[in-house]
Every structure is written in structure tokens, then in C-alpha cells.
Amino acid sequence: MPRPKDAFDGIYPCEFYTPEELLDRDQMYTIREIARLLQGLDPEADxxxxxxxxLVDWAVPWVMVNAADLVIGEPPTDEDPGYYGLRTDGDD
Structure with a gap:
């Protein structure tokens, strides 16, 4: 059910990191690692x-919205997750 804005103690801008702000250009990350980074956590945080x-529910749409700025790495095996990284000039 919708709630009026004045029912909240505070409201804030809905701003997300850009891929360039979030990801190291030389690293590839799983969705779970990206999810942690989006919350300011270490990618290996427990x-x-x-x-x-x-966190993953927030990360999946972020990846989809920023797909043009990302690359996908082939998982090492069928059981491993996919990896995403920052698209750079040398990436096809």
C-alpha cells in the first residue's frame, strides 16, 4: 500500500554507482560480489x-541497466557463476 512522503523520517535521492565508480577495470565479478559492492561492502564480505x-535483487537490474558498459566472462565450468567486468577500449 502506498504511503505519503511525510510518513518517513527522511527521504533521499535514489542514486547508484556507475560501473566506472564501482568496478576495478582489471577485475571480473560475480553478481553476488557486485551486490556487495553496491552496498559499500567488500566483495567477499560474509x-x-x-x-x-x-542485495542480489538490487544487483541484477543494475547489471541489466548498465549492460552497455560491461563485459561478461565465460564461467570456468557449467557449475560456476558468470563474471562481469567493466568494458574497456580493448574489449570486443
Whole structure:
């Protein structure tokens, strides 16, 4: 159910990192690692399963919106996750 804005103690701009601000240009990241980075956490931070699910829910749309600025690495095996990185001039 919608709530009036004045029902909140504070409201803030909805701003997200750009890929250039978030990702190291020489590294590739899983969705779970990107999710942590979007929250200002270390990509290897230990978070509980419920929190991780929420973080991933935010990270997937971020990857989709920023797809033009990203590259995808082939997973090492069929069981491994995909990896995403910052698109650079030398990437095809």
C-alpha cells in the first residue's frame, strides 16, 4: 500500500554507482560480489542468506541497466557463476 512522503523520517535521492565508480577495470565479478559492492561492502564480505538475496535483487537490474558498459566472462565450468567486468577500449 502506498504511503505519503511525510510518513518517513527522511527521504533521499535514489542514486547508484556507475560501473566506472564501482568496478576495478582489471577485475571480473560475480553478481553476488557486485551486490556487495553496491552496498559499500567488500566483495567477499560474509552476509546471511536473506540479506544476500535482497542485495542480489538490487544487483541484477543494475547489471541489466548498465549492460552497455560491461563485459561478461565465460564461467570456468557449467557449475560456476558468470563474471562481469567493466568494458574497456580493448574489449570486443
Amino acid at each position: 552476509v546471511d542468506e536473506g540479506t544476500e538475496a535482497v
